[in-house]
Amino acid sequence: MALDSSPTMTLPDLEARRERLLRVLPEAEWELLRPTLAAIEDWKRQRNAIVLAHNYQTPEIFHGAADLTGDSLALAQQAAATDAEVIVLAGVHFMAETAKIINPAKTVLIPDPAAGCTLADAVTGADVRLLRERYPDTPVVTYVNTSAEVKAESDICCTSSNAVEVVESLGVPRVIFLPDEYLGRYVASQTDVEVILWKGHCIVHERFTPEEIGRFRAAYDGQLEVLAHPECPPQVLAAADYVGSTSGMVRHLETAPSPRVLLVTECSMSDNVAVNYPDREFVRPCNLCPYMKRITLPKILESLIHLRYEVTVDPEIAARARRAVERMLVVGRGRGG
Numbered sequence: 001m002a003l004d005s006s007p008t009m010t011l012p013d014l015e016a017r018r019e020r021l022l023r024v025l026p027e028a029e030w031e032l033l034r035p036t037l038a039a040i041e042d043w044k045r046q047r048n049a050i051v052l053a054h055n056y057q058t059p060e061i062f063h064g065a066a067d068l069t070g071d072s073l074a075l076a077q078q079a080a081a082t083d084a085e086v087i088v089l090a091g092v093h094f095m096a097e098t099a100k101i102i103n104p105a106k107t108v109l110i111p112d113p114a115a116g117c118t119l120a121d122a123v124t125g126a127d128v129r130l131l132r133e134r135y136p137d138t139p140v141v142t143y144v145n146t147s148a149e150v151k152a153e154s155d156i157c158c159t160s161s162n163a164v165e166v167v168e169s170l171g172v173p174r175v176i177f178l179p180d181e182y183l184g185r186y187v188a189s190q191t192d193v194e195v196i197l198w199k200g201h202c203i204v205h206e207r208f209t210p211e212e213i214g215r216f217r218a219a220y221d222g223q224l225e226v227l228a229h230p231e232c233p234p235q236v237l238a239a240a241d242y243v244g245s246t247s248g249m250v251r252h253l254e255t256a257p258s259p260r261v262l263l264v265t266e267c268s269m270s271d272n273v274a275v276n277y278p279d280r281e282f283v284r285p286c287n288l289c290p291y292m293k294r295i296t297l298p299k300i301l302e303s304l305i306h307l308r309y310e311v312t313v314d315p316e317i318a319a320r321a322r323r324a325v326e327r328m329l330v331v332g333r334g335r336g337g
C-alpha cells in the first residue's frame, strides 16, 4: 500500500472537532494540535483504521482523534462490530488485549505498551487455578481489567456497567469475583449471590475518601450531585448519590438536570463530559491515572505510521479468553451503565 503522510483531513471534519475542543481548550492550543490531528485523520484513512478511546483519555484525544468512545464495555462492543482492519486502542493494555481477543484477524495497536493497570496486575492465571481448587464448582467472574491469561481461566467476564447482571446471569448461589475488591463488594451489596472477593484495587479510585466528598458537599451547601465509580471504596459509594460505570455516569447526566455535579473518578472524565454541558458546573476533585496518561496524540500518530505496538495473544489462550468475553457480551449492559 502506498502511504502518504501529508495531512488531508477535510475541513468540515476538522472544523467539527475544533468546535468541540474549543469548549475546553484555548484557541492557541488548538492551532498547535491541528497538524497532528490532521495527520492522524489522514493516516487512519490510509490504514483503514479506527481509534477507540476510553472516557479517561484527554480531551484532545477523546474529542480530537477518536472515532468511537466509551467505557470498557462499549469499547469491547465496538471492537466486536468494526469493519476497520486496524484498531488503535487509546486506553490501557487490557482494553487492547480484549479487542484482540474478540478480533484475532485484525491488527490491534496500543500507542504505548506500558499503559498498564494496577487491577490487571493484581491477579494471575495461577491465582485463578488455586482459587478453583479451593472453591470447586464455584464459577469465576472476572472484571475485564485483567490479562488474557486470567480471562482464559475464567467462566465469564464483566465490566463495571454489567457486573451485577453478569453475576446473577449464572443462576448460582456463590461466585468468585476477581480482581477488584471494591467492585466485588458493590456487587455483593446489590445481589443475594455470595461473592468471594480478591484484594485488587485501582490506584485511582482507592484514593477517594468520604471525608473529601463531605467537604465538597459542605462547600456547596449541599447543592451538589455526587456520581461515583464502583471501583471506589464502599464508604465513598455510600456517600454518593449515584454509582455507575463511566458511561453510566454519562447516561445519568443526560436524564438528571443537576446544575452542579462531582464525578468521583479519573480527571479527564469531567473534561470530556463538560464539553456537552456548557451550562453545568463540574466540580473536579480528580485523581489521575498514570497509565491512561501514557497515551498521547503524537504516540497515536506514530502508532498509525509504524503500525506499533501490535498486541498479540497466544491463540490457545485467546480462544479460551474469547469464550469468557463473548459470554459477557451476550449479557450486555446492566443497570450500572
Ligand code: 13P
Binding pocket: 054, 055, 070, 071, 072, 073, 092, 145, 159, 160, 161, 202, 229, 231, 244, 245, 246, 247
Ligand atoms: P469503565 O469505563 O468500564 O467504567 O471502567 C473504568 C476503568 O477502570 C477503566 O480503566
Ligand code: SF4
Binding pocket: 092, 116, 117, 118, 119, 120, 145, 202, 203, 204, 205, 231, 266, 289, 290, 291, 292
Ligand atoms: Fe486501571 Fe484504575 Fe487506571 Fe482504570 S483508572 S486503568 S482501573 S489503574
